[in-house]
Amino acid sequence: MIQQAKTYDLVVIGGGNAALCAAITAAEHGSTVLILEGAPKPYRGGNSRHTRNFRCMHQKPLAVLTDRYTEEEYFEDLLKVTKGKTDEKLARVAIRGTEESYAWMEAHGVRFQPSLSGTLSLSRTNAFFMGGGKALVNAYYRTAAKLGIEVMYEAQVTHLERSGKRIEAVEFTHQEQSHRLTPKAIIVASGGFQADLDWLASAWGPAAKNFLIRGTPYNKGVVLRDLLDQGAESVGDPTQCHAVAIDGRAPKFDGGIVTRLDCVPFSVVVNNAAKRFYDEGEDVWPKRYAIWGRLVAAQPEQVGYVIIDAKSLELFMPSVFPPIKADSIEELAEQLTLPPEALQNTIEEFNAACRPGQFHPTELDGLATDGLSPAKTNWARPIDTPPYYGYSLRTGVTFTYLGLKVDETAQVQSAEGPIENLWAAGETMAGSILGQGYLAGFGMTIGTVFGRIAGKEAANYAKH
Amino acid sequence: MQSINVVNIDPNEHVQITDRSMNEARRQLEVCNACRYCESFCSVFPAVNRERTFSEATITQLANLCHNCRGCHYACQYTAPHEFGINIPKVLAEVRQNSWQDNAMPAFMARAFHRSGAALAVAVVIGFALLLWLINQLPQSLNANTGEGFYSQLSHNAMIAIFIPAFLLPVLAIAISVRRYWRSVGGTQLRLCHIKAALASAAKMRNLAGGSGEGCNFEDEDRFSNARRWYHQATMIGFLLCFAATSAGTLMHYLFDMQAPYTLFSLPKMLGVSGGALLSIGTLGLGVLKLQADRDLADRRVWGGEMGFIILLFLVSTSGLALYVLAASAWLPELLAFHLGSVLAFFVLMPFSKMVHGFYRLAALLREQQLQQ
Numbered sequence: 001m002i003q004q005a006k007t008y009d010l011v012v013i014g015g016g017n018a019a020l021c022a023a024i025t026a027a028e029h030g031s032t033v034l035i036l037e038g039a040p041k042p043y044r045g046g047n048s049r050h051t052r053n054f055r056c057m058h059q060k061p062l063a064v065l066t067d068r069y070t071e072e073e074y075f076e077d078l079l080k081v082t083k084g085k086t087d088e089k090l091a092r093v094a095i096r097g098t099e100e101s102y103a104w105m106e107a108h109g110v111r112f113q114p115s116l117s118g119t120l121s122l123s124r125t126n127a128f129f130m131g132g133g134k135a136l137v138n139a140y141y142r143t144a145a146k147l148g149i150e151v152m153y154e155a156q157v158t159h160l161e162r163s164g165k166r167i168e169a170v171e172f173t174h175q176e177q178s179h180r181l182t183p184k185a186i187i188v189a190s191g192g193f194q195a196d197l198d199w200l201a202s203a204w205g206p207a208a209k210n211f212l213i214r215g216t217p218y219n220k221g222v223v224l225r226d227l228l229d230q231g232a233e234s235v236g237d238p239t240q241c242h243a244v245a246i247d248g249r250a251p252k253f254d255g256g257i258v259t260r261l262d263c264v265p266f267s268v269v270v271n272n273a274a275k276r277f278y279d280e281g282e283d284v285w286p287k288r289y290a291i292w293g294r295l296v297a298a299q300p301e302q303v304g305y306v307i308i309d310a311k312s313l314e315l316f317m318p319s320v321f322p323p324i325k326a327d328s329i330e331e332l333a334e335q336l337t338l339p340p341e342a343l344q345n346t347i348e349e350f351n352a353a354c355r356p357g358q359f360h361p362t363e364l365d366g367l368a369t370d371g372l373s374p375a376k377t378n379w380a381r382p383i384d385t386p387p388y389y390g391y392s393l394r395t396g397v398t399f400t401y402l403g404l405k406v407d408e409t410a411q412v413q414s415a416e417g418p419i420e421n422l423w424a425a426g427e428t429m430a431g432s433i434l435g436q437g438y439l440a441g442f443g444m445t446i447g448t449v450f451g452r453i454a455g456k457e458a459a460n461y462a463k464h
Numbered sequence: 465m466q467s468i469n470v471v472n473i474d475p476n477e478h479v480q481i482t483d484r485s486m487n488e489a490r491r492q493l494e495v496c497n498a499c500r501y502c503e504s505f506c507s508v509f510p511a512v513n514r515e516r517t518f519s520e521a522t523i524t525q526l527a528n529l530c531h532n533c534r535g536c537h538y539a540c541q542y543t544a545p546h547e548f549g550i551n552i553p554k555v556l557a558e559v560r561q562n563s564w565q566d567n568a569m570p571a572f573m574a575r576a577f578h579r580s581g582a583a584l585a586v587a588v589v590i591g592f593a594l595l596l597w598l599i600n601q602l603p604q605s606l607n608a609n610t611g612e613g614f615y616s617q618l619s620h621n622a623m624i625a626i627f628i629p630a631f632l633l634p635v636l637a638i639a640i641s642v643r644r645y646w647r648s649v650g651g652t653q654l655r656l657c658h659i660k661a662a663l664a665s666a667a668k669m670r671n672l673a674g675g676s677g678e679g680c681n682f683e684d685e686d687r688f689s690n691a692r693r694w695y696h697q698a699t700m701i702g703f704l705l706c707f708a709a710t711s712a713g714t715l716m717h718y719l720f721d722m723q724a725p726y727t728l729f730s731l732p733k734m735l736g737v738s739g740g741a742l743l744s745i746g747t748l749g750l751g752v753l754k755l756q757a758d759r760d761l762a763d764r765r766v767w768g769g770e771m772g773f774i775i776l777l778f779l780v781s782t783s784g785l786a787l788y789v790l791a792a793s794a795w796l797p798e799l800l801a802f803h804l805g806s807v808l809a810f811f812v813l814m815p816f817s818k819m820v821h822g823f824y825r826l827a828a829l830l831r832e833q834q835l836q837q
Binding site: 042043049050052084111113114116118129130131132133134138139140251254256257258259260314317318319320321322443 | 494495496497499500501502503504505510513516535536538539540541542543544545546547549573675676678686
């Protein structure tokens with residue numbers, strides 16, 4: 001173990017949005033800061049690399065944001081998705097912090113762009129980063145360098161040494177050597193544990209081994225587990241993760257936004273026995289994509305198959321891989337390795353249950369099947385126009401809910417009270433505010449606002 | 465720099481390379497179309513987002529619309545080592561380059577001079593030698609050392625006899641190749657509004673502005689900088705001023721019977737000296753930036769040819785300025801031969817060098833205007 005000669009006021013663990021906001025804020029408050037980023041440089045930034053916007057309250061049109069989005073409306077939106085599983089005090093701190101954060105982000109190099117095509121519904125509530133989350137991360141690393149913040153890549157923190165109310169030391173490995181640092185303060189911003197498939201499996205069951213992880217492979221929750229083992233208080237359901245249905249051909253890790261599939265409402269979805277298992281037309285896709293992760297996870301081998309026909313091909317955003325294409329249902333079944341006869345029967349049964357009526361792809365059209373179980377309650381048009389197209393579906397995990405419990409100053413709590421030199425920001429503490437569900441752009445809100453709070457608090461502490 | 469033996473490239477191999485770039489561009493653009501994070505950087509991504517599938521014509525048009533600002537590359541979460549291996553600036557540069565080479569007449573000349581700075585250098589030396597020989601050897605009766613200034617070295621008529629065909633034939637060749645391009649991307653009848661919008665975009669180099677006006681990610685990874693945009697503007701404006709100077713001189717010579725040499729406060733001199741200075745500064749800047757930029761975000765095959773082209777433009781402009789300063793020097797014949805020789809090489813190689821990019825870019829901007837409507 002190498003005791004590092006150089007001392008820092010603050011060590012920030014993690015290299016994503018929350019870590020960078022914390023590090024920059026602390027440096028601007030006079031701290032000397034070291035960032036320990038577990039990933040190599042090309043993969044720096046954790047899941048922030050895959051983000052695209054942040055949800056921002058505003059009283060009047062604000063740069064790229066239209067109209068207004070009040071604290072109350074924002075909070076109600078949060079209540080809706082979390083079904084009340086939130087800490088109102090912390091939630092309001094996060095929400096209120098956004099309006100002023102917009103200018104702070106711009107001042108620190110982030111550039112915004114108007115709502116992307118296909119996401120106009122978010123133009124009022126979400127400010128999109130020009131170039132997406134990796135561009136934001138790049139801008140913050142540039143700013144950090146100007147402030148003299150040191151960054152060590154591929155620095156994997158293994159242990160925080162707790163002694164009573166304090167963290168005495170940070171242990172990490174870098175280039176196959178163990179190191180030990182004794183900063184005055186520490187900020188944990190190293191995300192959730194979704195990339196640790198064993199941990200996921202122990203929480204969810206063996207099915208989790210077949211899940212795809214949509215983000216960084218570096219969020220293994222090592223520091224989270226280390227702190228929980230040493231009595232840090234946890235928050236959030238340890239068995240839950242945010243999971244959506246994505247293209248089954250997506251890479252095991254890091255597939256990000258492009259692997260999403262928006263065609264379920266216009267399709268028939270079957271399992272690997274070619275049987276339907278849920279109402280594909282229950283609601284508009286933005287309100288339903290998150291439940292499909294669980295639905296697919298509950299099927300044999302955790303896989304589903306979406307079947308559409310030529311009528312529907314252009315009704316949804318293109319996805320990263322072209323669909324499997326065939327001139328008959330039988331041929332499509334063979335290509336998708338489904339039992340052809342069973343798929344033929346399922347489609348025929350479905351088609352026979354479709355009723356005439358007006359089809360409206362963008363609204364609930366009430367075009368429902370008749371006498372079919374499970375029913376399809378909207379957009380039920382027969383699958384009868386070749387060529388036919390199919391995609392496989394798998395469960396894609398976005399993030400986990402289990403995290404560190406913090407107070408309004410982002411300070412980490414234990415049964416014996418706050419740990420006096422330890423703060424947390426971002427996904428690793430988001431479970432305090434986001435007990436379940438998800439609100440687009442809210443992860444970046446939590447990371448930015450609590451990152452800045454943690455940075456300021458830690459810097460003030462380090463001064464004394 | 466590369467050797468010039470690429471002239472002997474096997475035509476089948478060339479087709480394979482073209483297909484490989486095209487297919488790779490299609491694969492990558494499908495990833496972009498599912499992501500869309502880069503929508504505001506430039507004109508390419510909104511154009512991508514209009515498509516569902518990517519035909520060769522569409523990809524070629526997108527490639528010529530791309531100005532290689534590289535903002536999308538550094539912002540992309542799918543660049544290597546990610547398995548998607550996205551590198552849009554590179555793959556579009558390759559497709560773009562193939563379109564210039566394949567549409568050129570004759571294509572083998574384009575392949576040679578686009579790729580090889582050495583080939584360009586040889587052309588300059590030949591031009592220099594030819595002009596020097598003419599100055600020294602042209603029969604007195606033809607050369608008639610009766611003119612003033614530079615015409616005392618090479619008569620006006622001799623210059624015209626060389627440069628009119630050396631200018632018009634290449635321009636014709638470019639016109640034919642850009643017309644091929646225009647047809648291949650489905651261009652239709654132009655309207656004034658298309659032309660106005662496309663020229664405005666070129667004048668502001670909007671596609672090098674990075675969406676926010678802060679420029680490219682060119683010379684220092686993800687740092688935004690307008691250096692390349694400004695140097696390119698200096699080069700473009702400098703070139704146009706020099707062209708205007710020549711045109712003004714020609715008009716004055718033939719229409720008003722006002723013959724060179726002109727005074728400093730004449731139109732040809734004022735345009736020429738300011739244009740030459742801008743062109744020298746611009747090309748010097750572009751050359752330095754090109755040395756700093758990551759070569760893997762462009763078409764590696766043509767780095768030498770592109771650098772050679774920048775150097776050629778720099779030599780044309782600085783030798784022109786030097787002529788102005790050193791008009792009375794004993795080195796005048798050599799200097800004049802060098803300047804005119806490099807201008808000759810530049811003109812003759814226009815259809816086969818980076819020079820065509822301006823015409824293709826403008827065509828792509830015009831087509832984009834049509835597609836937007």
